[in-house]
Amino acid sequence: MITTEKLYDYYLKNPVISTDTRNITPGCIFFALRGDLFNANEFAAQAIEKGAAFAVIDEEKYAENDNFLLVEDVLSSLQELARHHRKQLNIPVIGLTGSNGKTTSKELVNAVLSERYKTFATLGNLNNHIGVPLSILSITDDVQVAVIEMGANHQKEIELLCTIAQPTHGIITNVGMAHLDGFGGFEGVKKGKAELYAYLKQTNGYTFINRDNPDLLKMSIAAGLNKLIYYGTENGNTIKGELKSSDPFIEVNWTNHETSSSVTTNLTGSYNFENILAAICIGDFFDMSPEEINTGLSKYQPKNNRSQLTKTEKNTVICDFYNANPSSMAAALKNLSVISADKKTAILGDMFELGPESRDQHELIVKQANESGLDQIIFIGKDFHTFKDSFKGIFFETPAEATQYLQENLVHDHLVLLKGSRGMKLESLLQYL
Structure with missing residues (x-):
């Protein structure tokens, strides 16, 4: 097994790290991490073939030659290497x-x-x-x-x-x-x-x-x-x-x-x-x-669809769909209410990872949206869809259904808030706005 100190010597000579065989650069060190659905030890040889100088692995059977560096656990070794570098x-x-x-x-x-x-x-x-x-x-x-x-x-x-x-x-x-x-x-x-x-x-x-x-x-x-x-x-x-x-x-x-x-x-x-x-x-x-x-x-120019104001041919869109939770969703709706615009639309997607509080938190956002004086509110996702019979608004279970609606009911000259959790993939709607 190679020590952290010895691994650091290799790193100093080859200071580029990769954990993905699709992003191998010549002379890098490939760390063969494991996941629930993959074992990158299996791709270590491929990384070497693509130009990696070394591959850090934790299964001895994949160690074909001296380019394969065997450790107890690849993830722990990556973290220990980072700790060692930080101390320098x-x-x-x-x-x-x-x-x-x-x-x-x-x-x-x-x-x-x-x-x-x-x-x-x-x-x-x-x-x-x-x-x-x-x-x-x-x-x-x-x-x-x-x-x-x-x-x-x-x-x-x-x-x-x-x-x-x-x-x-x-x-x-x-x-x-x-x-x-x-x-x-x-x-x-x-x-x-x-x-x-x-x-x-x-x-x-x-x-x-x-x-x-x-x-x-x-x-x-x-x-x-x-x-x-x-x-x-x-x-x-x-x-x-x-x-x-x-x-x-x-x-x-x-x-x-x-x-x-x-x-x-x-x-x-x-x-x-x-x-x-x-x-x-x-x-x-x-x-x-x-x-x-x-x-x-x-x-500074905002990017990556975080608080990013985008002017399309038809509307002004607040692109804020990189992620969402109840706190950020409430803040985005409040902000929409203070920006000057003749017509306003909110398109809101489900918020993920809320556990037992999910239903209550989605209901609170639906209420806030309904109280915001907007010209149009579109809710997308199974969690929001639960309230389709209880509140005003246009409700869809999937972005595909919303896409069809937007194609048939064009939004023009609106200030549009587009916000939801990353997994909702609301970026697919931007071309129709």
Whole structure:
């Protein structure tokens, strides 16, 4: 069996990691991970044939020659390799988690910090027990600050990811009604996310906290944190902000005790105000000027269908269908109500992973949508369809049924909110809007 230290020697000479034979690059190291439906040990030889320098495996029968590196468990070895690499990096690492806005916050923080520093930020949503090690192993020697997103859908996951990323600074964007099934309800969500606070307390790290959020305040007090940097809308915070406008793009006024400043972003959705304040606070902590901070914020362009305002030939569409939970769905509907438009349509897809609370949470969203004064509401999915006889709206069980409706009943000159869980695949409807 190869040791972590020896594996690290191979990594230093071949610092590109792959876990997918479809993405092999010459000289990379292939880690043969297992899944419920696959065993990548079976594809290790294929990875070598495609150009991988080495393949890390945990079944001896696949070790054909010295290019195959045998370990006890491939996943554990990947995580240990990442831990070892992290210990060699003497840089600030900002660990970021939360129920909503993780990826947008990560992108905003990176956009700000990169105006002065050489940064690394988690690519896409590589934020789980595999993605975080891959992210850490992508940090090169010239990086000055890293921003690592950490996602979770059950207890102890953030705790594990902290042992890998070893953040020196941390932020929980918020806690909301997400992954309720895995966490065991909202109290479980708070307990799971607070694992980041527990790590920062243990390691004497810095924590950025939205002082307007009572849940985060209580969690920080319970954790006994002492290196706290506050942001929010009240006096006494390191960064004080004011939402000037969100119609449709967010404008923010902010102060840092010394100077007042203002910035206009390319983000829609008033719920992103707190994410912008977080990025300002972190930039200010790292000695960036207001001009640098505002430049980073104003240059950032939302993508990946998160709070992304798209003008089609027929409508203006808020593309927010990367994911959804009751908290983010409620915020999106509230935002839709404050944006100026002659006609408004909401197209909402089912929210996944809510467990026993699913029915009640879907009903709450149906009620809120009905009370929002919208011209048209379309609900899609089996969970929403349950309420077709109880509330106003157009209900479909599948996106295919909604597609047929939109083809026959064209939507023109509307502001359209398109939001649902990723598994609903609502992007298929965009071409008809």
